Amino acid sequence: MHRTKVTVVEEALDANNTIAAANRMDFDRAGVKVVNFMSAPGAGKTTLLEAVAASLPDVRVGVLEGDVQGSLDADRLAALHIPVVQLNTDSGFGGECHLDANMVRSAIPALPLDEIDLLIVENVGNLVCPAEFRIGEDARIMVSSVTEGEDKPLKYPLMFRTCELVLVNKIDLLAHLDFDLDRLLYNVDQVHPDVERMLVSARTGEGIDAWRDWLARIAVGEAVTV
């Protein structure tokens, strides 16, 4: 029984990787780089996108917005006058907790790939399943808010292990928290040694220039790819 379940999951992940490769070919053909942007709910993904998406030098950004329900984040980003496509995961049942390659594939016809250089896919807020499903991305970025505590890398290791950049967000709140930043960074290194990390605050602007520069390098193919 248990073995059967494992086999089914492995087959599902194999099928996902096949579709992710097809997505990747479509993106490559259009010359579009793709970032899979992940975090727990409320870590600040959308606010971090608002801070940079319309101000990348010489890079046209589009956003694919993944949510169980609604289009609150897409509406915020559309106000920046960039192309935004909403992808909801709630059709038919209680709602998927992540985007997979097939869901992204279904959205490709709606994406203006000829008009953008960089597609940022804002995944469903969740630290578990999004890390298990490749979508055809060039890089994976996760946001870890300091309000979530220092232990998250140890409790959700796959998410921290499979990303190329960790944005440690809401550092403007450090003075008001019982939070040990060194301990968080030590725990990050325990599961993904030397992964690139940046301390940022979308609220104060601290670290935002570095994060924008990182995206700009991804957009021109200068950064590591998965």
Next chain:
Amino acid sequence: MHRTKVTVVEEALDANNTIAAANRMDFDRAGVKVVNFMSAPGAGKTTLLEAVAASLPDVRVGVLEGDVQGSLDADRLAALHIPVVQLNTDSGFGGECHLDANMVRSAIPALPLDEIDLLIVENVGNLVCPAEFRIGEDARIMVSSVTEGEDKPLKYPLMFRTCELVLVNKIDLLAHLDFDLDRLLYNVDQVHPDVERMLVSARTGEGIDAWRDWLARIAVGEAVTV
């Protein structure tokens, strides 16, 4: 293709409900009330449990601790000298993002049901899937941290809709956030009108007495049940 998927999911949820009912019979037979305790990662579930689990008047508390990996939270709670059983969801593949009735069932033999009156099941940190799987609980409590923003009820409606109590946590941080508490409570009412809610801070102790009293009422069967 799509219909097939929906049917499979519905069958899985039916099977889950059957096992949840069996769990409930075992808990009832032992005279144990059960709370399913849920939130996003880092919302403060464990800290809120630390604040009350050893100080419920005349109620013996046990904890079933759900995590993808590790036993960090169980270790913290065991320090209170209460029975704690760890349940990890990572066996065999990338890790389940929620507890289901069968996982809880597998842990029942390890639980000292004769020695406790109230079992608190700390679910995996996730606002989507835990809400879809009953485990045989009497009540469901969710924690929504003010650091997560006002929009979470609208983005994760099932979680807010299926719980009997919403703990709005980390209210000591309100002065340092761009956060509209009235807007959050309005959004809660949009998806679950008049659900009971409490403003708490595990850090300052504000609201903790009310939350402890609520649990004590559950333990003696005075509160609503699912």
